[in-house]
Amino acid sequence: MRLTQLMRPAFALAAAAVVAVGFGVPPAKAAPKKGGVMTFVVPDEPPSWDGHRETTFALIHPFAPFYSLLIKVNPENPSSPTDFVCDLCTEMPKPADGGKTYTFKLRQGVKFHDGTPLTAHDVVASFKKIISPPKGVTSARVAYFVMVDSVSAPDNHTVVFKLKYPSGAFIPALATPYNFIYSKAKLDADIRWYEKNVMGSGPFKFVAREAGAFVKGERNKDFYVKDRPYLDGFEAIFSSKQALRVQAIRGDRAAIEFRGFPPKSRDDLVKALGKDITVQESPWNCVLLFTPNSKKKPFDDVRVRRALTLAVDRWGGSKHLSQIAIVKPVGGVSYPDHPLAPKKAELEQIAGFWPDINKSRAEAKRLLKEAGQENLKFTLINRAIDQPYTIVGTWLIDQWRQIGVTVDQKMDPTGPFYAKLRSSDFDVTMDFNCQSVINPLLDIGKFLSADKGNESYGGYTDRTLDKMFDDMNRTGDEAEQKKLMLAFEKRVLDEQAHSFVTLWWNRIIPHRSYVKGWKVSPSHYLNQDLANVWLDK
Amino acid sequence: MYQYTLKRMLLMIPTLLGAGILVFILMRLIPGDICVLRMAGGSGYVDPKAIANCHAELGLDRSPVMQFLDFIWGFARFDFGNSMWTGRPIVEEISLRFELSLQIAIMATLTAILLAIPLGTISAVKQNTWIDYLVRGFSIAGIAMPSFWLGILIILGLLITTKSVFGTPWMPPIKYVPIWVDPLYNLSMTIFPALATGYRYSAVATRMTRSALLEVLREDYVRTARAKGLVQQVIIRRHALKNALLPVVTIIGIEFAFLMGGLVVTEQVFNLNGLGKLFVASVSNHDYAMTQALVMLVVAIFIFTNFVVDIVYAWLDPRIRYK
Known part of the structure; x- marks a missing residue:
């Protein structure tokens, strides 16, 4: 979270951006005016x-x-x-x-x-x-x-x-x-x-x-x-x-919009308004996922699913995509800043988060070869919404291209998109999980078996995973919850490779500097x- | 004339019925479900029972035939029911927006007429001179430029100009206030979309006025008038323009009807809470009831506008008689 008074535009966008994202000093507290x-x-x-x-x-x-x-x-x-x-x-x-x-x-x-x-x-x-x-x-x-x-x-x-x-x-x-x-x-x-x-x-x-x-x-x-x-x-x-x-x-x-703008809009406003605009940013409790249809060949093969996540360079993507899209934090299925979420070292042990992307992609190619899917082609369905769906979808296609996989992206308006998800009419789909209060114990319900009725579209049934979820929700012991959460993350993202996280969203709120007393939260539903x-x- | 009017009014019934059938079928062919959109739009968990409950509440659990009969019977009684999305009476939702859409349509039409008829006339009279080229360039630019894009340019232009002149950026208001409440505020919001739309609309009408007038100016009766020694101004105003305006009136009529429901993007660019925006929202929300009512309204506006155009024809050209 950063609360930043930005410099005059004369210091140029670059300086402003640095201040906004890295070295912001909250302004001195003034007495509120009625x-x-x-x-x-x-x-x-x-x-x-x-x-x-x-x-x-x-x-x-x-x-x-x-x-x-x-x-x-x-x-x-x-x-x-x-x-x-x-x-x-x-x-x-x-x-x-x-x-x-x-x-x-x-x-x-x-x-x-x-x-x-x-x-x-x-x-x-x-x-x-x-x-x-x-x-x-x-x-x-x-x-x-x-x-x-x-x-x-x-x-x-x-x-x-x-x-x-x-x-x-x-x-x-x-x-x-x-x-x-x-x-x-x-x-x-x-x-x-x-x-x-x-x-x-x-x-x-x-x-x-x-x-x-x-x-x-x-x-x-x-x-x-x-x-x-x-x-x-x-x-x-x-x-x-x-x-x-x-x-x-x-x-x-208008003084503010509370949902969030993409980086380009933030930069335009900073350039146009200088000190009259203040930018607050926060990691966002929303994440873009991609999910293969486990009921459909060849995605019924865990090796193929695992290859898809191994191809994706999340660490590099965070650096570059955050400059053009509302995504940034790298994390697993639970909100990255939550005490239950895996630490960076733990995350790096999970497929798709390895620090060496070349090693990861070599493994992906090996798995595809082993599964007889070296020339895999499929269609990715996506929501026809620019931020961040289209941008991240296009980025994913490039990531998969690097392991020899050819992907077409099909964009659908929200209605037809959900109709396809519910009827399992897809190869691989973009999906998202967006919640209000950060409550990983419930938020990860998205990843349970399809018959649990929780908007899990991968079509898989995994009773071990379901049991982990139940156990986590029925214990008040935080250490036990953390242990189960890590096992849950590994099972969803790696061992069974059911569904995958791309990048977590980054909330950017540029607002008129005269608006005081409002603090950005990790959700556009809160505060x-x-x-x-x-x-x- | 009365017989003709009555016949035209009766013809509205099959036209509206046809439009009703078409929109009823088309809306149901679009994949998606209003209840899923409403409850799972945020991808949160929604109990399937809640979705079934929502279907029953909206009457979507009944057979399509029953739904269609309900819609037609309601329409015959001018009872459009409630919006499936907001649950509020459709008449209330539409009437809120109708006022603004009508104002913009009238203002854009006036802009178009005030630009198109003088420019088209000058262009025809001064054919192949620099004035003609200038007017043609102006009108081609209008056709080529989408009005929503022009709208964006207008807003950006205002922001930049006012900032550099007055030190504070200014843009048109984004909240509508009726003209009788605050005329100045209302006009400062509506004038710019009316200009953006009116310009594109005028471009088509300018070209039509020019070509129609050129054709009329080559007619024998115009040559006769000239031979009689009538001055050019009188020939144009009293004899040529009136006849040349017939196709222009058709264009203006069609465009006016289009403006009532078709200003989808321009309304969004200027944040106008008009019928076009409602149309898009109701289609994307799968609000069958609202979309059906809006389509029927726009069809009725088209039929009525065509009827008015026919009446204006008779006034412009006394040779036209309706039997």
């Missing part, structure tokens, strides 16, 4: 307004400021994958009952925007809707809470979660930014009320929304955190074209309630 309306651009628009139902970041950016959460990622330290703090609760609880009971005490005097008090019953009703929605109601995060046995409110200010087994995945799942706390009264009257209406207890109150155009919020004067929020309001403007979003920041029609944001104008 007032002002911040305008930001959002690349997409959510289908409904119900956080429990939707999965898109487009819901978080304009709607998260209206809601409270039980706990959240620490806004002062959002880059930490393990730093969680209370939002509605008063203190992070210590697990009891051998790690199976969590008791949260709630703040007193919290009110919804309509003036009604927020109690533990509202929290329970919200989590029941998320964990076990009634028939006909969709919740996108049921699977996050498989470990939860019950949630109850013994009194108005206490919430108790009882787990079926101790799990390290529970607290991160609880901090998921979509877990908006809704009013029980509203849910009782109409459980789908929140799909088309807004009424929370967050730092901002809903003012207006125009379909396809904007969402507007104003300061919640009764917000439970003293002196927050600083802003009088915000305006989220939907804008689907990236070029326009960049120009909107340049022309000061978006805007309570701490202020404008230095």
Whole structure:
């Protein structure tokens, strides 16, 4: 993470880029100023307004400021994958009952925007809707809470979660930014009320929304955190074209876009605006994968699959691709900066991450020859999205060319792309895993056997892998989790070569320098309630 | 004339029905599923039961025949239902955007008419002079330049120019405000897309005006008028231009209808929340209900515009009579 005041353009782009990515010194802390309306651009628009139902970041950016959460990622330290703090609760609880009971005490005097008090019953009703929605109601995060046995409110200010087994995945799942706390009264009257209406207890109150155009919020004067929020309001403007979003920041029609821009846009803005632009960067909890179809010949042969990953120079790719695409960190299946992720030395033992790429490619050629696939040809299907899909797809083709493999790339719009994945109509596909709160114990569910129903498209069944996942999620012992995670990484990426990581994404947020108090996090879903944001104008 | 009008209106029914069948089938031929897109778009885990539940909620678990009959019956009652993507009434979603698209279409058409008719006339009258070459170059550039690209150039030009002149870069607003709320703000947003689109539109119309006028100017009745001693201005304005405008009116009519739903990229370039953007979003989201309603709306606009063009024909050329 870097928070960087950039130099005047006279020092040229190169100097600015160095400062931005390497030697940034955070500016001295100034006293926050109250007032002002911040305008930001959002690349997409959510289908409904119900956080429990939707999965898109487009819901978080304009709607998260209206809601409270039980706990959240620490806004002062959002880059930490393990730093969680209370939002509605008063203190992070210590697990009891051998790690199976969590008791949260709630703040007193919290009110919804309509003036009604927020109690533990509202929290329970919200989590029941998320964990076990009634028939006909969709919740996108049921699977996050498989470990939860019950949630109850013994009194108005206490919430108790009882787990079926101790799990390290529970607290991160609880901090998921979509877990908006809704009013029980509203849910009782109409459980789908929140799909088309807004009424929370967050730092901002809903003012207006125009379909396809904007969402507007104003300061919640009764917000439970003293002196927050600083802003009088915000305006989220939907804008689907990236070029326009960049120009909107340049022309000061918007102060920031929270998803992220490619390196070229960052450089253009730095060149055009100099000290008026600040760049924050962070590794991103999103990763591009490529997955062979194990049901299809010759990809049913582990030697062929292994050859494909051995051909890819991730260390070199990180260096060069990061200059043109939103990818950079090298890592395995778990988020690279997480304590459970393999260290560099451990990673270098896994196929595809060997430090000597020539040795790796020689092994790839040997495996292909052994499998009788020296002249392998196949089609890579990819999403027709420039950043970073097309760029990384094209790079992969070149990597495979170097072991004598010929690949055609077929780009599909999102709909047809997923249709092909679900019907296993592909040789090798690009895929991605993008999550909000860094929770490797659940995030790696993507790599389980196909029949586990978790968007694993390789078509393989691997019960050993599934058992490792279950064991990891059922132990509270971090050393055991780490050991199992390393074994899981080796099995997915190397021994069975089911699916492969290319590079992790790199989040680049250039914003107007007058925007203060917002810190970049490793996910575009996190730290978006805007309570701490202020404008230095 | 009444009979003709009635006949034209009745003919709308099979045309709309045909368009309805076509869009219904085509939308379902596109691979993909709105529920998968909505719930698994972020590649997160989604319970297959949730997807089945979503299908039932949207009525996608019923047979295609039932879905089609529902759509046609709803359309016959002007009840388009709700958007499958947002769950909001389609009429509400479209009417929000219709106002902006109509304003841009009118402004672009006015720009085109104001540019095309004088330039096309001058070009024809001054055939093969430097003025003619200049106008032809101007119009060919307009045809060659996509309006969205011109739009990008306009925005970049404004940013660079204002920064160097005033020290602060300026670009058109990216949030629409109706013209009656704040006319200046509204025009500062809409004038540039109208110019970018109007220029391309005018280029086609300029060339059409020029060639039609050249043809008319060679007619016997124009020679007779000249022989009678009428001044050139009167010949052009009163006798030649009116006849030459028939094909120009056709072009203007078609382009106007196109602008109502076809400004897909230009709308994105200027962040205009118009029908074109909604069209693209609804197709890529597999929102069958919204796409079907939009196609029917655009077909209706085309039919209506053609009808108006026919009426204008009769006004321009009294020899044309509809029976």
